[in-house]
Amino acid sequence: MTVPQTAAPRRFRAIAVQPKWSAENFISDDAFRGWLRGQLEAARPHLSPNRPNLVVLTELNGLPLVLRGAGWALPLKTFERVALALFLARLPRALPVLLREKVSPIRALQLAGSADNTRLYLHTCRDLAREYGVYLCCGSAPMPRYRMVGGQPVRGAATLTNQTVLLAPDGTLIGVTDKVHLTPDEEAGGVDLTPGELSEMRVFPTPVGDLGVAISLDAFRADVIGRLEAGGCTVLLQPDANGAAWTSKEGLPPDPARLRDQPVAWLESSWTATTTGRSIRYAVNPMVVGNLLDLSFDGQSAITGRAADATKLRSYVMTDPRPGFLALTPWVADGPHAELQMVGQQLAAHSGHPREDAYRTDVLHADLELPASTLAPPPRTPHEQALEIILKQVGQPRRIPSASVWVLAGLGLIAAVSALRRRH
Template sequence: MIQLVALQMHWSCQDGSSPTAFASRMDGLMARAADRLDPREPALVAFPEDVGLLAALAVLPPGLRDQPTMARAMAFALRRQFLPALAYRLRYRVGWARALLLAVQPRLVRLYLSTFSALARKYRVTLVAGSAPLAEIPFASGSRPEALRPHGPSVYNTAALFGPDGSLIGLQRKVALIDLEGPQGLDLTPGRLEEVQVFPTEVGRVGIAICLDAFAPESPVRERLARLGAEILVQPSANPGPWTREQQADWLRGAWAATVQEGRFAYAINPMMTGTLFDLAFYGQSALIARDAALAPKDRGYRDIGPMPGFLEVAQGDDSEEVLVAQVPHPER
């Protein structure tokens, strides 16, 4: 047996008030999950998309978190980090948002990777650390976070996967970006489809498709993961919009369709971010999904759509903080 865990986090700017506050917040959420886990069985735990933005806030000037909007926060940060950001902007000919992210990469990478490495090791779990805006990080499987050095002009929405010993198993970059991540927003770089990987772990072969990457036909990422033999699809998500019935129906086109309708994966984990960051509000219901409908209760589903086959667990609220746990047969059984 294995255990699947989706952490639905309700975030706020205060979660990134300092590096210590960030690490403590992540540990508190992980501790809630650990209280419900059987230490005799291996577990796969997934945090939501963009949780690493809180790490970025934690290494930027404190007054940033008091700004009313994302645009005002960006302007404030640039005033405080103008010379380092200008150097990257001139060196790489990139926008101000990316230049700012490049300026804080060494501290951001160290905080993000070391925090989740420590959590994986402390709680002895395989852990998908949501995602963070990270530059190129050359590494070998099993590398220690403190030894890694970011470089280059690109910044990707990147998910990190850690083993129970805290070692870094792999990094997965988001291929299909939304407007908020594009040139008029965070100015991130799209990942390359040919670099999408599947990672062998003690819980099975794990494939990561960050949010939009798990939807079709917008992106072929999930099809590539299936071809590469992924058994568990992890879809860290952050939905910046109301959780309407139409949105819920659209969400069924993601991990649920890939797992239940198409049968591409044995299981799927879809942790969602909720709460407000500056003037951006996020909503959603996290879910654990199984291809074998016999493993799932018949009364689970999104709030306004109702029960659907294959849902092992679904968060009760769309603006709440919840921990979803399911114990299921190992996919290689």
């Protein structure tokens, strides 16, 4: 689409939603639609009636759609066991992908269901953007890269990136961004995603800012922030899913030995980008919370700006108050570091503590202003052209059958192990 531009200053409202998820939110189409709709409904009281609204959702909120149709597997309790059970149960669809495209079982499992899950994800977000009349950063989801063949979108072989999709209030596509820097849990030892290309990152001018997306770890990386700054980004979007206790230690590449408290590390992302950047004026960083099987997610969502725009002193727990936070979700507790670290452990999956899974949800908003944009919308990529077609499609995803093929489990396990051995 062509996003309308005016010479007048852009006044808009940014909204960050911090939701809580659980595996049950993803076992059916209706459960997923209801969970995502609940986030827009929570945002409704915060929507401005007289200026455009930008709603930003969280990272990997489409990843658990691999559980769609698999409520029977949840008693297995860990993501690793559930993934193996799903691969075996969905062997007729997953095994050909594994063998033909020479990918791992976990990527084959995701690619085998990607057509239906991508359509469900995109159509749900499209419908919500239209219904609530908002500019929507859908969060992010593992999705293939598509291209047009004979007038129809066709999935590219083997590729599965962590993608953010931006939609206009009429549900049409603004643009897509892939995550470039993957965490270890997203790489081959985890959900096995494909890193995006830095050269493909672009800035999208809209009435709610010149939007640049840096998914989670990308917002910590100088090459990503530098490219978005060079492209004229004024509003940085950082969808996030931090898979660790918020008060634990963090150490990630390129220096995993450099351990520091998670909240201290987070100051190196959006807050730094807005308080020290050149073109980036604001950043919106929503974070999902909750226990997903045996995985725990936690954090504090924030909207940040220049120090002069946000003079009130505040910050994440376990850090000193400072300017730059326009809006910030409180954590579940406050106090000495040792006490907070203990609370983080109590919240975690399978802790058995009364506080288990008692994370805080929230909705943040801030009214922002920017001068008129001088940027031109970037040209469509072949992938974006294909997603435009998917967004225009109607119809329901195919129903995933129950575990009726468990009789093939032994054969599936042998085939998967044999394929892995050939790859290594």
